[in-house]
Each structure stands twice: as C-alpha cells, then as structure tokens.
Amino acid sequence: MTPEAPEKQKKLSLLPSVDEVLKSPEGNAWLSRFQRKVVVRAIRETLAARRAAVLSDRPGELTRDSLIHDIQALIGRNTSFSLQPVINATGIVLHTNLGRSVLSDKVLSNVVAVSRGYSNLEYDLEAGRRGKRHTHTRRLLREITGAEDAFIVNNNAAAVFLCLNTLAADREVIVSRSELVEIGGSFRVPDVMAASHAVLREIGTTNKTHLQDYSRAISDNTALLLKVHQSNYRIIGFTQEVGIRDLVALAKKQRLPVMYDLGSGCLVDLKPFGIHTEPTVQEIVRSGVDVLTFSGDKLLGGPQGGIIVGKKKYIEKIQKNPLARALRVDKLTIAAFEAVLMEYMDETNALAEIPVLKMLFQPPEEIRARAMTLASKLKRAIKDVTFTVMADASKAGGGSLPEVDFPTFAVSIRPAHISVNELEHRLRGSSPPVIARIKGDKLLLDARTIRAHEIKGIVDTLTRCLS
Numbered sequence: 001m002t003p004e005a006p007e008k009q010k011k012l013s014l015l016p017s018v019d020e021v022l023k024s025p026e027g028n029a030w031l032s033r034f035q036r037k038v039v040v041r042a043i044r045e046t047l048a049a050r051r052a053a054v055l056s057d058r059p060g061e062l063t064r065d066s067l068i069h070d071i072q073a074l075i076g077r078n079t080s081f082s083l084q085p086v087i088n089a090t091g092i093v094l095h096t097n098l099g100r101s102v103l104s105d106k107v108l109s110n111v112v113a114v115s116r117g118y119s120n121l122e123y124d125l126e127a128g129r130r131g132k133r134h135t136h137t138r139r140l141l142r143e144i145t146g147a148e149d150a151f152i153v154n155n156n157a158a159a160v161f162l163c164l165n166t167l168a169a170d171r172e173v174i175v176s177r178s179e180l181v182e183i184g185g186s187f188r189v190p191d192v193m194a195a196s197h198a199v200l201r202e203i204g205t206t207n208k209t210h211l212q213d214y215s216r217a218i219s220d221n222t223a224l225l226l227k228v229h230q231s232n233y234r235i236i237g238f239t240q241e242v243g244i245r246d247l248v249a250l251a252k253k254q255r256l257p258v259m260y261d262l263g264s265g266c267l268v269d270l271k272p273f274g275i276h277t278e279p280t281v282q283e284i285v286r287s288g289v290d291v292l293t294f295s296g297d298k299l300l301g302g303p304q305g306g307i308i309v310g311k312k313k314y315i316e317k318i319q320k321n322p323l324a325r326a327l328r329v330d331k332l333t334i335a336a337f338e339a340v341l342m343e344y345m346d347e348t349n350a351l352a353e354i355p356v357l358k359m360l361f362q363p364p365e366e367i368r369a370r371a372m373t374l375a376s377k378l379k380r381a382i383k384d385v386t387f388t389v390m391a392d393a394s395k396a397g398g399g400s401l402p403e404v405d406f407p408t409f410a411v412s413i414r415p416a417h418i419s420v421n422e423l424e425h426r427l428r429g430s431s432p433p434v435i436a437r438i439k440g441d442k443l444l445l446d447a448r449t450i451r452a453h454e455i456k457g458i459v460d461t462l463t464r465c466l467s
C-alpha cells in the first residue's frame, strides 16, 4: 500500500452516495423536472468521474457545490438537443460547419405542410397509381435550367459518384490534373472516382491543360470526359484550361459524353454584381454538356442535395442504377426543393426571396445600417467597452466564389477585462451560441449574416459575456 492510500480513502469516503444526492434538495428539484433515469445516470457518472480523479491523483475540486454544479450541467447536456440553432456572425454565408444555406419561412412552411401528414410523394393523383418521387422537381429543373431531364440525390458528392458509376464503371474517365481537387471533408476527385469503379486517366499538368491532351488520351476504353469546377482554389499565372465548349466539340466528334461537376451551380446571372467568373447552370447546359451536377445547398440556397441535369438518355440510365435508390432524397428535401425552385421561375424574385442570395448580394449600405443598429444597442447596454463599426470583407464560403471579396460591415469589439479569445469562447458557449470572427486583437460581428431578429439575442448574450 502506498503512503498516500489512506489520504485517498478518506477523500473517497467523503463523496456522497447516489442515494444521498437524490435525497438532497437539489436531487428533489431535479426529480420533479426530469425522468428519474436521467437524474440517476448523471449523478452516477459525475460521482464515478470524481472517484477516478481521486484515484489518479488529480482530484480537482471536491466541494459539494462543484459536485452539484457538474451534475446539473450533465443533466442539462443530456436533456437538450445536440443540433441547435446558432447565430452566424462570421459573415460567411455558405458556412459548411454552420449548416450552409438558410431556408426561408415560405420554403419551410411547405416542408411542414407536406410532412405533417401524408403526401403524393410516389402517387400519381391523375392516374390513381404508383408515381415517382422525382416528378415533383423534374418539371421545374427542366424549365429553369433548360436541360432535357433532371434528377436529385442526397448531395453533390453522391451525384458525382452515381454518374461516374453509371457512365464509366471499369472504364476510363479523362480529367485534367488541375481539376483533381479536394473540396474538404472527404471529397477528393481521385477517391470518389476509385470508389465508383471508374478508372482515372489524368492528363495535362497542374497549371496547363490543352485540348490536344484530351484528344491524345482518348482510346477504346474511354467512357467519359470529365470537367470539375476548381471550387475552393484557383491557379493563377501561367495557366491554361480547356473551355467546356471545346470539350463538348471534341467529345461529339469522338462520340463520347462530357460531364461537368459544377460544385456550387448558380442559377442566376452574377455579372450585374461584378462577378464574371461563374457561368450559370443555364449557360453550361446551353454549351451542350451531357451531364451536369451541382449542390442544392451552395449558391442555389436550398436544402442539402445533389442535382443532376442533362441529356435524357444519360439521366434515365443514371436513375436506373440500383445505387440511385440508396442515394435517394427524402420527402422533406423534395418539398423544400420544389418551394426553392419555384422562386427561380423569376430571377428578380429569386434574388429577393432566397436568404442565401439576399445575404450575398445585399447592398453594403444595408449591411452597414444593420451593423450601426447593433453597435448602438450594444453601446446602450454595455458601458465600459468600445464598439465601433468597421468596413471589412466577407467570403461566400462553401467553396463558392473563393476569389470574390464581398464588402461588408462589422461591429468590432475590444473587451476591457478579458481577452478576445476568452470572449469568443464565451459567445460560443452561450445559448444560443454566437459564432464570431477574430481579427488581430478585435472580435468582429459581421452584420452580413446577422439577421434583424437576432440583434436582441446578440445584445443580451454579449451583456452576459462581458459582465
């Protein structure tokens, strides 16, 4: 027995039993609010952690207060939702970690209407027999994009995978080395290709790929020419890539299909906003590409989904792949897509009604006005801290438009008594959590992604965090 053992024994014996905690005033209060099972588990786990800490010589605080506090916190964690709303004050509109696109009330009310009861998800009301879930979005997608046919799966990664597997399993797909991108998470073009059983035939160099590189690589075993949007990075300087029109012309001559993984996929013309690098889905469809895939929750501003549009003969084949069933979308997604796509029937309307587009392209004066409102409310509520409105730039996020800086306005905070890192941490731990941006020795709340109804919550949260 080590000399400290009696000391440890003494500390252990001072810990209450589960029963003693249950009978305490706090225990009674918890039992009146939560299921017994939940309370007992939290007490057991907290006591076990205390015992383990004592035995491993890291006893920490062993007071009654700290024990009660920890049990209370554990009950709180175990009885609240893990996935919860947060306030995005980063200015990044398509923040993948914060759920990417935001849906409008109108879209959400369609999701509620369709999913709170039964629906004609796979029922043809006219014929009175089984229908197909994809008919609900096909008409709108055809009309908006000008494509012959359309199909939606779980996300764009699934769309790319399904298309490659259908059109090129065990055969070669020709891709430029400059387009073998990693999007983040686990989407890497060579890996998706391997998983789909397509054989990657890479051509060209990192910075330059010529049409000849494609034509030289074509053989009897070629199934597809693939173009991939570079999304979150750019190659600048001494560069060359083959445009989609040239690729389509070459493929036509060789009787091969061309597929384009567009990543973001924008349905409105961004040139009026000074963005000339992002052709619309409609323009790419017009170039004659056979299959085109893009995300539902990037620039489109809808729910998570992977949209496949293109020539009927290919889309039909893709739909018949047995894996299509494994990647199919749920009725909530279809209801949301139908409502979002409906907004795109008129481009001006889409820009006014789709939250993601509104946040990206709102005039900077409007962002500035919201930042001023927030700053003046903060000044009124919190006295010894300075709040200033400053001009800055925000990013689109989600791998979309990486080269574009969106002029924005943010409320800049320099806390007096705590560090910016501590303030950022406290805001993140609040309810609702506020996610902010640190720039040098200041904390920035970017008004681009802060919605008017969130201002009061931010003021209350900051008041608590800075007191």
Ligand SMILES: *Cc1c(COP(=O)(O)O)cnc(C)c1O
Pocket (backbone or CB within 6 Å): 155, 156, 157, 158, 160, 183, 187, 228, 229, 230, 231, 232, 261, 262, 263, 264, 294, 295, 296, 297, 305, 306, 398, 399
């Ligand atoms: C974002 C992106 C993907 C993945 O799309 P998800 O909808 O996130 O699955 C695939 N390819 C490109 C080029 C992308 O930009």
